[in-house]
Amino acid sequence: MATIEHIIPYRFSSEGQHLKRSVMRELLKRASEPDVISLAGGLPDSDLLPTAAYQACLNEVIAHEGGRALQYRPQYEPLRAWIGGWMRGRGVDCDDDQVMITNGNQQGLTILSKLFLEPGEPAAIEAITFTGVQQVTVGRDAHIHPIPVDLTTGADTDAIERIFAQYQPRLAVIIPDFHNPLGVSLTDEKRRLIAAMAGEYGVPVVEDDPYSALRFYGEALPPIRAYDRSDYVFYLGSFSKMLAPGLRLGWMIAPRELVSRITTIRESIDLESSALTQRAVYQFVSNGQLEPHLAQMNAENRVRCEAMLSALDQHLGSIAHWTKPDGGLFVWLTLPEAINTWDLLPRAIDEQRVAYIPGSAFSVSGGHHNTMRLNFSNGKPDLIVRGVARLADVIRAAL
């Protein structure tokens, strides 16, 4: 059978045309060869997922609810209430009915960009950010204003203010904690400023927060949304990193007056999130199993992060610098200008059997050729140390 391209000259929509092939997708295919030490991952270690406990939750739900857990169902109210409590515990003033269950933050981003952003309109996103953020802004043909990010304090609030004042973006997206890919967290002061500016300039700010529960040093900071008095900050939270990525379950805190509008968009996109998944996750979190799970995972991540940082010190201390995260999954490494991490990657994988993500993959407007994202959550400490040593060999050979 001839392929379709030979027969019909299709006319594709603008959204379909401009979605660039994302790095994450390539990555999921590549970094899995067995003898490659992958520092390219983006997830918690699957050995640390609470698989057995979650299985027990599923069984309990099916035993108690039977077919009702398998039917089309509206959002599961007890889960919304639990999330509402979790958010209030973090200082966010919201009611349970402002909690909207999503299939993860990517879907939340999609819905909000659909709601606020028209093609050609201005949007502000961090100059280096998660590819999924780029997909829903660049991918919608938005006119992008990149926000520079300071590697110790997070997004540059002066720049945000300039952009807000000058261009009135229809949407801004900020990752507050343990930034992907930078590992940096916004200072408390900056959170307050961003919340204030969202209201003052009337710019909807999406706070994309999948990582904040993965803190292993220091005190948790309230989300930006906690300082928002004008209903201009849209918080996105997720069970992907705090429980398990494959559940594809997250939430949005939406202003009350937009709840029904957002529901309409959600229903047209895919109706609803799996009724069974919502119930099983509720079972898990309401049983008090979340806290011990997080404590255990974060303790382990801390050891792995420390192993990575000291290996970096040892092998690359004289030529590179990097971020020192208080949690999350990533370290951002900056190398001498002479190094191009994209060009180096095939050699790293083929010769030294170590993988990472070139920093330029996260860059909104190019550049950053001498940077890379390193993940520390996916291997035991000794593996990470070996990975960093291999990486240092590749880099030094290229200098």
Added chain:
Amino acid sequence: MVLNPSQGVVDLFTSPNIQFSLDREGEEPIYRQLIRHIKTQIDSGVLPTGTRLPASRDLAQHLNISRISVVNAYAELRAEGYLSAHAGRGTFVAKDNGGSSSPPEKSPTQPDLTNATPDRSLREMMRLARQPGIINFGPGAPPIELLPTQFLKEAINAVIDRDGAKALGYEMTEGYGPLRTAVRDYVTALGIQCSASDVLITGGTQQALDLVIQALVSEGETIVTEAPTYIGMIDIIQTRRIQAQGVATDEEGIRLDHLENYLIEHAPKLIYVMPTYQNPTGMVMPLHRRRQLINLAVEYNTPILEDAVYHEFRFEGDSIPPLKALDESGIVIHASGFTKMLLPGIRIGYLIANGTHYNRLVRVKQAADISTPGLNQRTIHWMLERGVMAQQLERNNREFKRRRDIALAAAKKYLPAGTKWKTPEGGLYLWVTLPRNGPTAAELYISAIQVGVGYAIGNVFYPQNPDNFTIRLNYGAHRPAEIEEGFRRLGATWRELAAEYAEIEKSPLL
């Protein structure tokens, strides 16, 4: 330090008498001092209600203090009700001399969604049926008692025992490999020739449809649908801000003469059809029209989106191959899922598409939600491998036939003379046209709810020009005794209302 307002703050404050005396060396934090000063001025009436305060950046500059001090002060004053923020306009005094007044909040900026927010009043009205005691033929769901709960439990445990944490990790955007192969095998049995690499797993069939619209149709462009059509497609059309032209249907489905005229005149981007047990009408498009439809699509270079979600709900009549099985040129995209026929709450659907279509769909899927939950995919795969699906369909269809027969008998017995319907040979729905000498479907609805019966008002299924006398009854979701009783109530209510209408019409116009 005393800051004289005449040095610049005054015009911002629109008041001639403001004095800020901030003690930079003192123990009281600057922002607390600021709060104190602003409160004093509000309470003393120097700053009357409605006064606009300077932007925090400007005030910080003028007072030569840090921006965060101003932000904190404003935040606290807002929390105490002294100030109110109006997005995009600034911060205002909300309170004077202890009195409180607060100008109405402006809502966040939103793009004009007039197109995307249709008159949803009929749908809102149908929510009235969500109360205990109502026999509701409205929703499109299969019955709970037929869901394979026990198999699901077995499947989930088997999958987790087998795959461990892998079952909870991210899956590839295209879907779990073995499930893609199983879907390939499954649709091959329906006559569709494809490879596993043509299969994209989606979050239910609804997402499958939405992905196709996103990939092939831009805002403002037009698609063609049957009239009436699936309500979820109408939602997509409105949310994605595309145009839809409903094309009339006859006993054999979409009318090709009307369709061709439309293709010639408007060059739509896509033809959306549900050829088998169409929702809401239950119609089946015969083989010859399927072939003609494909020829037409090829001739006018317009892809077809085939929604086959009810294809296997057959309890009578011949099995007719899906459009995709007849498609030699790759012009048909086939959408279906294991929702209606197996487990709605597990949200697993799929698309079968070729070449360029496929690649674009994958990219749109990734931007939409990265991937579909892996455990759910593996669970469905396990069930397919063990033939649960086939057993389930057989059992369901036997039961649906029984319920269909009861519904038809009840319709004959209770619904008023002049009511029309076509006998469905599969699916869940009876599509009924009420006699035109009585209440419309919407008028009847309120009275029907009061006697404890609900249905879907037909209007909601039309992209435009609805038939006000149509209703959709999901007989599949109810036990026989409920069907009988529900139809009885419906008929009785209609008669009551019709009699009143006749009275009104007979009375002279004064």
